[in-house]
Amino acid sequence: MISAQTTAGDDPLALERQVCFALSxxxxxxxxxxxxLLEPMGLTHxxxxxxxxxxxxxxxxVKELSRLLAQEPATLSPLLKRLEAxxxxTRSRAESDERLLAVGLTEKGAALREQALAIPPAVVERLGMERAELEALHAVLTRVIAATDRTS
Structure with a gap:
């Protein structure tokens, strides 16, 4: 039982003190x-x-994508099917190794990059935070990712 004198600032199990809660x-x-921002492009996050x-x-x-995105190939498969649809x-067998599925951009997919260039500044604006602050947050989160990768 938590004592009446224990405050959220003192309680190591206080919800608002949990890193996992804040990250979530x-x-x-x-x-x-x-x-x-993504809806007009027909994309999910x-x-x-x-x-x-x-x-x-x-x-x-698919293996490279899986590594880059820190996702299992089975998780990527439905995303790739939808993007292809x-x-x-495009998805095709790699010429160098037919066991590998190569994922490439269509002209339409490559052209979408121009439209996507507006997304990062729009997100920064919506967050109302300074770019330097977001860059510092990114650096800290990258360290958290590296630390959790070492412990898994």
Whole structure:
């Protein structure tokens, strides 16, 4: 039983002190900011992440995409099927190794990059935070990711 004298600031189990809680809420809220920006492009946030990876260079194997996005290939499969169905990507067997599925951009998918250039500044504006503050947050989150990767 928590003593009446224990305050949330002293309680190591206080919900508002939990890193996992803050990350969960922040993640959900930030992803929600993207939704109206991505809808005109016909993308969900997970599909947008796939497109970001592909705009960085294609073709990529599903294995490479999986590594870049820290997702299981089975999780990516339905995203890739949907992106292919809407004409943004192609999936084909790699010429160098037919066991690998190569993912590339169509002209339509490559052209979508121009429209996507407006998303990062719109997110920064909607957050109402300074770019330097967001860059510092990104650096800290990258350290958290690295630390949790070492412990898994």
């Amino acid at each position: 809420i922040a993640s959900r809220n930030v992803v929600a900011l993207y939704r109206p 997970p599909q947008y992440l796939v497109m970001l990876a592909l705009w960085g260079g294609t073709p990529l194997s 809407i004409g943004y990507i």
